[in-house]
Amino acid sequence: MTVSGIYFDNNATTKVAPEVLESMLPFFTEQFGNPSSIHQFGNQVGRKINSARCQVQNLIGAEFDSEVIFTSCGTESNATAILSSVKAQPQRKTIITTAVEHPAILAVCDQLDKEGYTVIRLDVDEKGRLDLDTYKRQLNDDVALVTIMWANNETGTIFPVVEMAELASKAGVMFHTDAVQAVGKVPVDLRTTKIDMLSLSGHKLHAPKGIGALYLRRGTRFRPMMRGGHQERGRRAGTENTASIVGLGVAAELAQKRIVAENTTVRGLRDRLENGILSANSHCYVTGDLSNRLPNTCNVAFEYIEGEAILMMLNKKGIAASSGSACTSGSLEPSHVMRAMGIPFTAAHGSIRFSLSYYNTQDEIDRVVSAVPEVISRLRQLSPYWSKEGPLKENAQAFSPTYA
Amino acid sequence: MWDYSETVKEHFYNPRNVGAVEDANAIGDVGSLSCGDALRLTLKVNPETEVIEEAGFQTFGCGSAIASSSALTEMIKGKKLDEALEVSNQDIADYLEGLPPEKMHCSVMGREALQAAVANYRGEVWKDDHEEGALICKCFAIEEPLIVDTIKANKLSSVQDVANYTKAGAGCSACHEKIEEILDRELKARGEIFVPNAVRPDLAKEPRTVDASITSEMLAASKKATKPKFTLVQRIQKIEKAIAEVRPTLQADRGDVKLIDVQDKTVFVSLTGACVGCQMAGLTLNGLQQKIMEELGEFVQVVPLSKRQLEEAGL
Ligand SMILES: Cc1ncc(COP(=O)(O)O)c(C=O)c1O
Numbered sequence: 162m163t164v165s166g167i168y169f170d171n172n173a174t175t176k177v178a179p180e181v182l183e184s185m186l187p188f189f190t191e192q193f194g195n196p197s198s199i200h201q202f203g204n205q206v207g208r209k210i211n212s213a214r215c216q217v218q219n220l221i222g223a224e225f226d227s228e229v230i231f232t233s234c235g236t237e238s239n240a241t242a243i244l245s246s247v248k249a250q251p252q253r254k255t256i257i258t259t260a261v262e263h264p265a266i267l268a269v270c271d272q273l274d275k276e277g278y279t280v281i282r283l284d285v286d287e288k289g290r291l292d293l294d295t296y297k298r299q300l301n302d303d304v305a306l307v308t309i310m311w312a313n314n315e316t317g318t319i320f321p322v323v324e325m326a327e328l329a330s331k332a333g334v335m336f337h338t339d340a341v342q343a344v345g346k347v348p349v350d351l352r353t354t355k356i357d358m359l360s361l362s363g364h365k366l367h368a369p370k371g372i373g374a375l376y377l378r379r380g381t382r383f384r385p386m387m388r389g390g391h392q393e394r395g396r397r398a399g400t401e402n403t404a405s406i407v408g409l410g411v412a413a414e415l416a417q418k419r420i421v422a423e424n425t426t427v428r429g430l431r432d433r434l435e436n437g438i439l440s441a442n443s444h445c446y447v448t449g450d451l452s453n454r455l456p457n458t459c460n461v462a463f464e465y466i467e468g469e470a471i472l473m474m475l476n477k478k479g480i481a482a483s484s485g486s487a488c489t490s491g492s493l494e495p496s497h498v499m500r501a502m503g504i505p506f507t508a509a510h511g512s513i514r515f516s517l518s519y520y521n522t523q524d525e526i527d528r529v530v531s532a533v534p535e536v537i538s539r540l541r542q543l544s545p546y547w548s549k550e551g552p553l554k555e556n557a558q559a560f561s562p563t564y565a
Numbered sequence: 566m567w568d569y570s571e572t573v574k575e576h577f578y579n580p581r582n583v584g585a586v587e588d589a590n591a592i593g594d595v596g597s598l599s600c601g602d603a604l605r606l607t608l609k610v611n612p613e614t615e616v617i618e619e620a621g622f623q624t625f626g627c628g629s630a631i632a633s634s635s636a637l638t639e640m641i642k643g644k645k646l647d648e649a650l651e652v653s654n655q656d657i658a659d660y661l662e663g664l665p666p667e668k669m670h671c672s673v674m675g676r677e678a679l680q681a682a683v684a685n686y687r688g689e690v691w692k693d694d695h696e697e698g699a700l701i702c703k704c705f706a707i708e709e710p711l712i713v714d715t716i717k718a719n720k721l722s723s724v725q726d727v728a729n730y731t732k733a734g735a736g737c738s739a740c741h742e743k744i745e746e747i748l749d750r751e752l753k754a755r756g757e758i759f760v761p762n763a764v765r766p767d768l769a770k771e772p773r774t775v776d777a778s779i780t781s782e783m784l785a786a787s788k789k790a791t792k793p794k795f796t797l798v799q800r801i802q803k804i805e806k807a808i809a810e811v812r813p814t815l816q817a818d819r820g821d822v823k824l825i826d827v828q829d830k831t832v833f834v835s836l837t838g839a840c841v842g843c844q845m846a847g848l849t850l851n852g853l854q855q856k857i858m859e860e861l862g863e864f865v866q867v868v869p870l871s872k873r874q875l876e877e878a879g880l
């Protein structure tokens with residue numbers, strides 16, 4: 162990759178902040194002790210883990226530091242939450258989730274589905290929004306868990322999880338949220354909510370990959386996924402990933418400091434990018450709930466061209482973004498999020514996600530805005546659905562393959 | 566991103582023969598917006614000689630779809646229609662120095678567009694008979710419909726069976742869970758129960774009546790002689806003989822097979838020309854395995870080695 166590369170794929174992962182890296186290094190060298198040990202080598206490390214726990218606690222507004230359980234990633238936090246809820250309440254056999262969750266939720270639910278559980282996957286409308294009345298009607302004594310993402314990784318659309326957790330709580334149902342994309346980008350204050358469990362992941366907020374946390378409200382019934390030693394109060398056994406935990410703590414503190422910048426500066430950059438792209442290219446539009454989105458995310462669907470091809474062209478220009486296109490994942494269907502929103506096939510295959518971070522600059526935005534049109538028009542020139550003037554009218558007649 | 570070969574990237578960034586050929590007399594349209602890839606191939610065919618004088622493509626699709634289209638047009642230009650029809654999807658993939666297994670369908674689309682264009686030229690109706698489905702086995706690029714059809718046609722009942730017939734599952738084995746799910750469904754559909762960790766049923770029981778014969782022949786072969794009755798040299802000679810019998814079929818497809826090593830019941834071979842991932846290669850290997858077993862009268866497993874494995878082993 163070129164040094165001048167522009168990284169607009171921060172919902173996939175972020176770079177480790179220099180302060181975070183700095184804080185971690187001693188834990189690979191002199192601070193190598195096992196936090197469980199009695200001697201001084203372990204002791205000091207144990208204290209550092211506790212301060213990291215407090216830093217995470219502060220970021221998410223948890224009431225107690227013991228409500229934070231360190232895990233290996235967002236995926237583990239999600240799986241732990243779901244599996245715990247069904248183990249701890251064996252008489253309840255239903256899970257409520259949405260059609261647009263991350264695979265880390267959907268695949269676990271699909272598996273429970275196969276094992277005989279009822280999984281209710283709430284639909285979204287064309288802007289990716291949920292219908293709360295439908296949701297309310299599904300809450301009953303058979304529901305072991307409601308698991309709803311705080312913000313969608315592809316479109317950035319934010320779900321009303323605080324309100325939904327209230328409703329669940331009134332119905333006596335446990336509530337989990339996959340907040341991997343939300344934490345650090347929007348304010349989170351758990352002590353004022355009825356959310357019972359929340360997943361977060363380090364590498365989405367400038368901590369390293371392979372570290373995450375599960376918030377577990379005090380008193381929420383819990384069954385560990387990994388049993389063994391007494392680490393994390395026996396709720397997640399296994400010797401701690403000390404360096405990464407310390408790094409996550411520092412990243413959490415940074416994120417807390419930057420939450421305003423995220424919602425002003427980064428949002429401003431995102432809007433500039435979005436407006437620039439929309440005005441410089443025809444036949445494209447933004448997907449998701451525009452008025453209720455993560456400040457860093459912008460998902461544009463370009464019609465009549467395919468996402469992977471766009472990404473490859475952008476990559477050649479040193480621009481990194483991502484796509485909900487089928488071809489990037491090797492399947493034939495566009496992303497489940499685009500399909501759930503009913504985005505027409507003409508556009509769903511060409512949806513591109515630009516996700517920014519605190520580290521992006523206005524200069525980068527302007528360079529991307531000016532680079533995109535050439536990519537789009539080149540690919541459209543190749544497309545059988547496009548003529549020199551624009552999309553072919555009445556595609557069905559102009560281009561009608563033998564099989565569809 | 567995908568591990569695309571330099572040739573794929575080169576054809577994607579600098580596609581050849583873009584656009585519709587003017588006064589084309591053969592047009593082939595395949596794919597659709599909903600599938601995520603679509604290709605229109607336009608050809609100018611000389612009516613006297615049936616030589617393709619010009620070829621142009623318009624493609625909606627991913628990087629490898631565009632590269633495959635570009636490669637196809639380069640490969641068929643100057644060829645007679647009948648020669649052009651010989652171009653297989655594997656040839657397109659080879660021309661591009663390989664495609665990732667998830668992307669083999671892009672080369673299939675190219676070949677189909679060609680068939681459609683030729684049918685259009687000849688005033689025939691072309692019907693697509695290629696069924697696409699979820700990719701199950703990444704090692705051998707094998708999709709669900711093929712596995713389902715093979716299970717149905719041959720009443721397969723174990724992951725091993727599926728691997729023997731289709732090659733799916735014969736590599737890293739990461740796809741075994743998915744294959745078991747398909748088996749579970751298919752066995753239920755024919756009123757049987759899938760027993761995942763049963764001992765190989767065909768070894769434990771008398772042969773059932775099965776449509777195709779590999780399994781029962783394997784059984785017969787393995788029963789006939791459990792102890793090798795030949796010396797090592799004799800065995801190798803027999804194996805070479807079996808290989809020589811299947812070689813012409815492969816060479817017709819511009820491929821080849823070579824014996825690399827024999828270790829106990831495992832026969833290592835290298836396949837060239839035809840990509841190891843191709844379905845044809847899977848069938849060829851099954852055929853070869855059966856021939857060798859007939860020659861030796863014992864059960865053997867034929868294992869293809871990849872280019873990289875060969876290089877690592879210094880062969
Ligand atoms: C919404 C959401 N949930 C879960 C995950 C998985 O997190 P991790 O990569 O830490 O396992 C991701 C990351 O891609 C995500 O975007």
Ligand code: FES
Binds near residue numbers: 735738739740741
């Ligand atoms: S994916 Fe099927 S054997 Fe590797």
